[in-house]
Amino acid sequence: MYQARSLRAAIEFFWIGGQQLNIPLYVDLKLNNELLSGFSEEELLPWGINILWSLNQFERCDKHLVVWDVMAASMAFKQFAPRFIYHILSWWLPNLLNISSDGSRSLSNVASRKLHLINIICRRVFLSGTEVDKPDEPKSESSEEEKLWMQLLMRNxxxxxxxxxxxxxxxxxxxxxxxxxxxxxxxxxxxxxxxxxxxxxxxxxxxxxxxxxxxxxxxxxxxxxxxxxxxxxxxxxxxxxxxxxxxxxxxxxxxxxxxxxxxxxxxxxxxxxxxxxxxxxxxxxxxxxxxxxxxxxxxxxxxxxxxxxxxxxxxxxxxxxxxxxxxxxxxxxxxxxxxxxxxxxxxxxxxxxxxxxx
Ligand SMILES: [Zn+2]
Ligand SMILES: [Zn+2]
Structure with a gap:
């Protein structure tokens, strides 16, 4: 039953992912040419809105965290339009990416559910393929961007x-x-x-x-x-x-x-x-x-x-x-x-x- 639900959610997500669903546009997503990586704004905008809508839905604690469809889409965009997916996800967690020297204190007001979602995004999208088993010891070959995501993961x-x-x-x-x-x-x-x-x-x-x-x-x-x-x-x-x-x-x-x-x-x-x-x-x-x-x-x-x-x-x-x-x-x-x-x-x-x- 669990697998069937996941499968249905995935199919629905990919089926509707690129469609314009008239989801209330609560965010003004400006996509300039640098973010589009060769795609058109009309192609990417519905994806961005749908991903944000899904993430907001999962902020409800009563909803089971089954997000592999969102992660799969984000992974694909990371490969083909990396600046676009970074832009979308930074909009969703605006203040958390500014890693400050006060450590975890700035996370005091963030709900556990959101911390969980961010951890999943860190591991599955931005740190995928890197060594994150020992986050205390960032590998020298990690890029600056990966080090920031790793820091965010450790803080969370x-x-x-x-x-x-x-x-x-x-x-x-x-x-x-x-x-x-x-x-x-x-x-x-x-x-x-x-x-x-x-x-x-x-x-x-x-x-x-x-x-x-x-x-x-x-x-x-x-x-x-x-x-x-x-x-x-x-x-x-x-x-x-x-x-x-x-x-x-x-x-x-x-x-x-x-x-x-x-x-x-x-x-x-x-x-x-x-x-x-x-x-x-x-x-x-x-x-x-x-x-x-x-x-x-x-x-x-x-x-x-x-x-x-x-x-x-x-x-x-x-x-x-x-x-x-x-x-x-x-x-x-x-x-x-x-x-x-x-x-x-x-x-x-x-x-x-x-x-x-x-
Ligand atoms: Zn875990
Ligand atoms: Zn022993």
Whole structure:
């Protein structure tokens, strides 16, 4: 059913893509000769309007993020009329392309859904074919333009990660509030990965928001407070600060929210057999060897579902507590990527076709 819907959307988009549909012209798209790359304005204008209309539709949180038709059209224009598609997309995200020195703070008022859409556009259109697995280390061969898109992607992902961590740490504080009277039904399940998140906040103290730093310190203090009754800590938080390698059971240190290196097996000098382990994009814990959810856009994995509230945030919350205590359920019922917003899927063998929402 999911594939059928995607297919129908794609066919409709390509069928109507170049047609003039009398969509209200809420934007004055001036296309000069430099943008047209040999096409006529009459040919490109309907495409530009339809792409903008589609992107605006997907800003509604109740609409599933299945945008591979828009991405396919944008990719084609990137090849044949690159300045045109850059012009269209810059109109849609006008202020975000001006990457300023104040880092992610300028993204505080951008809705999570829009951040997800921008991340997809960055990866699928402007950084397609480049090395974006390690955005912290831009490759020397990247063009200046690609570096800017990479910077934008990194800022967006950090912003979303801070929202996720802020929500999770607030959940931990909320459970502590309730501990005297008992836990909520699925409170424990929400708190997997809290020690890893606290460590991430400590590592990135110079970069994370002050609110997050305070939250991390408060949760860390609570964890320390309960050290004398570790059994209770385990029961409450269902997570351990110490992690083990999924392959050799050696201890694993927290060094990055993306991956971990196990240095447990060193049979002899020069014979290092380090294990590189992926971390869950939701909980930051080392992924188990059991099947996990896989995002076809950012290629991250997750073993836990992100909170539903992450996808609905209109901006960085001033206070997470009302969101944590809201009645809208603590867990998202669908496995959505926390950094791309699309439906994740189980990995399938290469010879099986799998649907791609982007
Ligand atoms: Zn290992
Ligand atoms: Zn993703």
């Amino acid at each position: 992902e950090r912003e979303l990660r801070e929202r996720l961590v802020g929500f999770s740490l607030s959940s931990a504080l909320c459970v502590d509030d309730n501990s005297a009277t008992g836990l909520r039904g699925n409170g424990c399940q929400d708190l997997v990965g809290i020690p890893q998140m606290v460590q991430w906040v400590r590592f990135d103290r110079d970069c994370v928001r002050r609110e997050l730093d305070l939250l991390g310190s408060e949760v860390g203090r609570l964890t320390t407070r309960y050290v004398s009754s570790k059994k209770r800590l385990q029961g409450l938080y269902k997570c351990e600060t110490e992690e083990q390698c999924s392959y050799c059971s050696a201890p694993v240190q927290f060094e990055s929210p993306e991956f971990a290196i196990c240095r447990g097996q060193r049979p002899n000098v020069g014979g290092s057999r380090d294990h590189k382990l992926l971390r869950c994009s939701v909980s930051m814990r080392v992924c188990p060897v059991t099947p996990t959810w896989f995002c076809v856009c950012c290629r991250r994995r997750a073993s836990k579902l992100a909170p539903h509230q992450l996808y609905m945030m209109p901006g960085f919350p001033v206070d997470f507590m009302p969101l944590v205590r809201s009645e809208n359920g603590n867990l998202c019922r669908k496995p959505l990527c926390p950094l791309c917003g699309i439906l994740m899927q189980r990995s399938l063998p290469a010879f099986l076709l799998s649907p791609s929402p982007v």
